[in-house]
Amino acid sequence: MSRVALRNVWKEYGDHVVLERLNLQVEAGEFCTLVGASGCGKTTFLRMLLGEEEPTRGGITLDGEPLPAEPGPDRGIVFQRYSVFPHLTVLKNVMLGLELRAAPLSGHLLGAGRRRAREEAREMLAAVGLEHARDQYPAQLSGGMQQRLALAQSLVVHPRILLLDEPFGALDPGIRSDMHRLVLDLWARHGLTVFMITHDLKEGFYLGTRLLVFDKVRHDPQAPQAYGATITYDLPVGATDRGLYETIRADVRKTETDAAVAA
C-alpha cells in the first residue's frame, strides 16, 4: 500500500538551501513524528509530500509511482490554522469532501445522496466528539474543536496519508494530550500513514512509531543559508532513552541559537 520513498531530495529557494540529501522510506501504516529547529524546513518537507512544492533535486515516490505535482484526495492535511471553511457549518464542512467527490459539476448533493452524505458526515463528527456542534460555524468553536473538525473533514474522504503541521501547537497541554489520543485512535482505525510535525520534542518521543529529527549537520557561519537541514535521527519510538533525548534537544537548541546569531 502507500509506501512513501524519498531519494536524495533537495529543496532550494535560489541560493537558500532549505533541505538537502533526504533519503527516507516510510511503510504504509507508520506514524512518523517530525521535530527540528524552527525554520529548518519541516513545513517545506510536508508541502513536498502534499505536492504543493516540488523538490529541486531527487524524487519522491508513492507506491513506486512519482508523487503527483499537486494536492489530491489521497493525502489529507491539517494545518495549525485555517484548516476549515469559515462559511460552512460544522456538518457542511465535513460533507464538503463527499459532495465534491459525487457532484463534479454542481459541487452540491441533493435528495438521497445528500442524506447519505449527511449520515456519513455525522458518524465522522461523532468519532471526533463534535456531534453536538454540527450546526455551528467554525468561528464559534474553540481552537481544539476547530482542529477536531479539521481532522474529521480530512478523514471523511479516506486519504491514505495524513499530514499534520503542528496541528495542536496552539492548544493547552491538557487539550493537546486529548487530541493526541484522538489522532492515535483515528490512525489505528483508518489504517493511515501519518506524518506529524510537532515543536515539542517530548511529544515526538512518545507518540507514534517513528521519530524523524531534522537538523543541519554542516554550518557555514559566513553563509548560514549555504547548507540545508537533513534527517539526523530516524528512530523507532520506544527504542529511545533519556540520554538520547537530551542529545537531540541540545542539537536542536544549538541550531536555533546559531540561526539567531547569524540573523
Place this chain on the structure above:
Amino acid sequence: MKRLINFQPSRTTGLALGLLPFVLLLLAYLMASDARLAENPNDKLLPSFASLGEAVHRMAVEPDKRTGEVLLWADTGASLRRLALGVGISALIGLAFGVALGAIPLVRAGLSPFVEGLSLIPPMAILPVLFVVFGLDEVSKVVLIVFGIAPFIVRDLQQRTRELPRELIVKAQTLGGSTWQIVLRVVLPQILPRLLDAVRLSLGAAWLFLIAAEAIAATEGLGYRIFLVRRYLAMDVILPYVAWITLLAYLTDVALRLLTRAAFPWYRHAVAKGVA
C-alpha cells in the same frame, strides 16, 4: 479623570453627540436665512423653511402641469433605475472578473495589466465618447457608472480573493476539489459578502457619475432636475433634492449592511475572530 482616549460615551450621550452637528447646521442655516431675508425678502440663496416646504409640496405632491407626473417621484424612479442597473452590472462584472483574476494565475497574467490600465482612465474624460457611441439615452448613463466603479470592484475582489488563506485552497484540493468546484464552493461564497462591502464603498462614486451624466444630458432624473432649476436659482428645490439624495444614499447603505448580516451569518463571526 480618565485619559480622553479611554473615555467611552454612554449610548444616550453618543446619540446626542451624533445629532449635535446636524442640529447646529440647521440652526446656522435658520439664522443666516432669517438675516438675509430680513435685508431682502426676495433673496433666493437661503430660502426660509416655509418656502422650502412649499417647494417640496410642489415637487413631491402636485402633478406637474406639463407632464402630469409628480416630478420628485418621476426623477427618483429614473435615477434609481439607472443607478441600480449601473451598480448591478458593475457588481456582476466585479464578481466574475475579480474571482477569476484572483483565483486563476493564468487569467491574472493575461488580464491584470489591462484591468489596471482601464481603471486609470478618468471616466468623466470618456463621457463624450459614451454619448457619441451609445447616444444620449439611458445606455450611456449606465455605462458611465459601470466605467466608473466596475474597475474598482474588480480590483478589490481580486485582492480579497487572493487574501483568502492559501491553506483553504490547498485543503479543498485534498478533498478532491477541481478548479471549478473550488471556485464554486470555497471562493465564491466567501467573496459574496465582500462583494456587498465593495458595492457599498462604491455607491458614493456611482451617485457622482450618475448625477454628472444626468446634468449633461437627460430629460428626467434627480441630477437633471437640480441642474435644470439652477438656471432660475431655485435653491428651494435644489436643497430638498440634495437632502433627498443624501437620504437615499444613506438608506441604501443601511439596506446593504442588513442584507450582508442576514444573508451571511458566518461573516460577522469570522470577521470578529479575524479568520475571514
